[in-house]
């Protein structure tokens with residue numbers, strides 16, 4: 201059984217898919233079950249500072265940059281996409297990147313909180329969440 205916005209990959213051919221609408225069946229590619237892709241835990245990884253999405257609130261919504269330290273954007277090592285969604289998963293925005301581009305995603309919305317995920321072609325999936333703190 202799958203859940204909305206989960207990522208799965210095929211370890212044989214490299215297919216990488218996201219669940220748009222979940223179902224009860226198992227995802228299979230190249231004759232084998234696909235592997236569910238989990239985000240790295242930033243606190244366990246020395247490379248987290250270059251990968252964890254950095255989310256800032258703006259006047260129009262949010263700006264998501266990758267890493268507190270810039271991540272390489274070179275042919276053999278780059279951020280393949282940046283994605284953001286609302287915590288209730290009612291909206292999703294994804295930007296595919298080329299190696300020469302700056303890994304930034306801007307999101308116009310009137311929401312208070314967002315989740316951001318990015319995929320590095322070498323170091324895998326990373327995520328972070330912006331939660332507005334209200335002082336009341």
Ligand SMILES: [Fe+2]
Pocket residue numbers: 251271277278320321322323
């Ligand atoms: Fe990386």
